[in-house]
Amino acid sequence: MFENLKYINTLMNEALEKDSIAGGSVAVIHKGETVYLEHFGYADRASGKKMSGDNLFRLFSLTKPITAAAAMLLLERGKIELRYPLKWFLPTFDNMQVLDENGLRPADRDITLGDLLTMTSGISYPGGTPSGMKMGEVWGRQSDAYEKGGKPLSTRDFVLEMGNVPLAFTPGAKWEYGASADVMGAVIETVSGMKLSEFLKKEIFEPLGMNDTGFYIPEEKYHRLATPYVQTPEGNAVYTNHDLCITDYKAPPAFESGGAGLVSTIEDYSKFVKMLLGRGSANGVRILGRKTVELMASDCLTDTQRASLEWDSMLGQGYGNFMRVLKSPAAAGFNGSAGEYGWDGMLGCYFCIDPKEELAFLYFVQQAYTGCTDFTRRLQNVVWGALE
Structure with missing residues (x-):
């Protein structure tokens, strides 16, 4: 049935020849079984270390769906x-102000937990907007504390500092990608009474056997971390930035980023994907209820909010629970089914799930700014084209 998956090999080898990537791994899951798993190129080009199933990947925003599952x-x-207001859990998010090109004014309403999960909260990432620049100061202090030998804030304390920054817009007014998943991580800590890492380990990672997933890498596993790369005018070079207050993973971080902080292997993350594909259950282990997964995989935006999904990668998509949700395959350029859902990370890791076809696809690389590109769509079209 899946003979045409051989074209994945062709595309991946072409990408290696063009030096678009140094290496990567691809998995295809159908009806709960891995029907394709291949590794290509190098985990570290300088040493000649080949990519393998053992390699650890910086997930960056592929952390977000796991945080959403914890919230579920x-x-x-x-x-x-x-509908609960965020201020009940994190009191600095009370009486929020909005800061935009028109100046500072009170927000029209409180942020809700639902606003966090749909990225309609108005909580910015550091960036060039008035609110984003203020948020950048907060993230900059946290980054400096790590890089200059200071004392970084814990997850909850760092997020409480974010509550002192004005919002980019009134909650619910539109969709804008930001730090909502990191804030949700602090909510999970507050409600559970556990560190985010402890909650994820107890409730998701250990039950699913995800033994290589976490916010840091023990010394004996560190050699398995794949090297990240970035395209430069001189070619594909090693990527050395520390983005979004993410550390070097050598020790448990003070700030456990629910938006970007996890590392994992493609085989470990496949266990999480199989759980979602199994409507909350995998290998006899139930993590979530079937209806909860249906909610998690739904487009939660209003028509007005959806109009602000202006990224090229969001064409034909809705959004909910830190994931895109396919609404129009033709507009998106996919041959998948409406209702397909998933997400990607800044260093290229990507997954999507098609509940109708009981099919999932994972593409793991460490190539900066390649999370969802035309190449990813070409691979995905090969996968869905293999269905008979």
């Missing part, structure tokens, strides 16, 4: 409700 666990246990 709290929801189905009655610990939170999506």
Whole structure:
């Protein structure tokens, strides 16, 4: 049935020849079984270390769906409700102000937990907007504390500092990618009474056997971390930036980023994907209820909010629970089904799930700014084109 998956090899080898990537891994899952898993190129080109199933990848924003699943666990246990105001859990998010090109003014309403999960909270990432520049000061201080030998803030304390920054817009007014998943990580800590890492390990990683997933890498595993690369005018070079207050993973970080902080292998992350594909269950282990996964995989935006999905990678898509949700395959350029969902990370790791076809696809690389590109879509079209 999956003979045409051989074209994945052709595309990956072409990418290696063009030096678009140094190496990568691809997995295809159908009806809960891995039907394709191949590794290409190098985990570290300088040493000649080949890519393998052992390699650890910096997930960056592929952390976000795991944080969403943790929030869904709290929801189905009655610990939170999506309409609850954020200020109940993190008091600095009370009486929020909005700062934009028109100046400073009170927000029209409180941020809710649902606003966090849909990226409609108004909480910015550091950036060039008035609010983003203020947020950049907060993130800059946290980064300096790590890089200059200071004392970085814990997850909750760092997020409480974010609550002192004005919002980019009134909650619910539109969609804008930002630090909402990091804030949700602090909510999970507050509600569970556990560090985010402890909650994820107990409730998701250990039950699923995800033994290589976490916020830091033990010394004996560190050699398995794949080297990141970035395209430069001189060619494909090693990427050395520390983005979004992410450390070198050599020790447990003070700030456990629910938006970008996890590392994992493609085989470990496949276990999480299989759980979602199994509507909350994998290998006899149930993590979430079927209806909870249906909610997690749904487009939660209003028409007005969806109009602000202006990224090229969001064409034909909706959004909810830190993931894109396919609405129009033709507009998106995919041959998948409406209702397909997934996400990607800044260093290229990508996954998507098609519930209708019981099919999932993972593409893991460490290539900066390649999370969702035309190459990713070409690979995906090969996968769905293999269905008979």
